[in-house]
Amino acid sequence: MSATVLERLERLPRRNLTVLALRGISTVVPGDWRNITSADDLIREVMGSDDPALIAQVRARADVLSRARHEGYGRALSLYEAVNRSQQAAGGLRLLANVGGAVPLLRRMADLTPASDTLQAADLGLKVAAELLAFTQVNGLPGDSFGDFAAALAEYGSEARVRMAALVCFDALLPLGDQALERLDALLGQVGQADLRQLPGYAGMASLIPGRGEVAHLDFIRRGVDTWLGWAGGFVGGLGLTGQKAVRALETTLGPWQGRFDQLATFLDVFTDTYRHTGTQAVARRLVERAAAEI
């Protein structure tokens, strides 16, 4: 039996590059960010109680819920896993392309790697689609109207502010430049079925994306991104996020960076897994809120 959500939460690192990158980026969003890796702390925070018996009850209920396949908590986490693998593989490809350009023998290989921007846009599209899918897996379709659902999404967005800031900065502003959100539509238009197939994360996600075949999946990803862009545009505008600002925030924890922005993005893609890290924390919080209400 695979690990429950809370067990996975407790396996998250307390201090490594991922945590440092998140701590850095959290300085650009209001409110403080804590790296929650203890299930008991999370339950204590939600319940407002120190009673060990109560905490144990909530935990037991959360484990029952996360073991039930129908409830989608496990599915949401496997989406994050798939996307994470995709990110690291895409980052690896770009790393190879960077190195390959300089080494004559490897240049042919560099020619084979797809245009970096297109691949990055596809990767971001996959992440946004995974985020929407995971949201409905974990939370269902809250409320009775579309307005209620939109409010629920916005509420999630502000709760997971650091997660969203990391997504916007690491996957859009740094690799694609400050006009990333405006360019995204055009870039995604260039993504073909072959590009999609090339993303390792896609294979892991394909069965969970509505529609059959790559054409339908690409369409879903584009529509998902369109929905997200509306929100993300306001988020970026409201906080005044730019690549420069993101780098400065990261430098507070990771140390000075001399290279180009897209190189930093590649470095972060290969060596950190912020998407899975914050994703596990977000799912765990919603799960605990439900378990606390059901005991």
Add this chain to the structure above:
Amino acid sequence: MGRVVRWGLGLLLVVGLLLAGLVLLPLGEWLPGGTVADVPTAQVVNGTAFNRLFPPAGPGEQLVFTQEKRGFSEARLKQGDATLALLAISDTATAPEAREKFSASGERIQGWPVVEQGPQASALLVAERFQVKVIGQGAGLDLSQRRELLDAFDLKGLAALQAPALPRRQAARGPALQPVPQPALRSAAEAA
């Protein structure tokens, strides 16, 4: 053994496995562990039914629905950016043990038993089936504020919900589905 026989056997094995897999594929839904506590989803009230029973938000407050699953619906009561409380209604069909804490309860709201869980959570059991809960967040709510919120839910509507029958082993335990008369009324009647 001839080569033909060996290949034939191999092929048979592969085709057999494939067929068995295809036949069992739609049964995956019924394999144990699919639903919460293995209670079939048909016996659990869908969370959609609970949404309209939540209390209306007061002035300056907002009610934002955050989760809706089978047997569960949750909303946040917000004031500006701060979350005041989590409000939830859940069907205890998948958590019969959650009903037990109410047997010791002496206090009632609209005739239904209410208990406190720690300093920030108040729970109410309606029709021996639906649990209504208010959990104070952040700075927290005091007892009377939480009780007021519980009272503001549409408890009559909740009690009147058409709930699918509980599995037999659970139903055997819960006899009374009527609200118990309020203690205040009873003592008033006795005094008179």
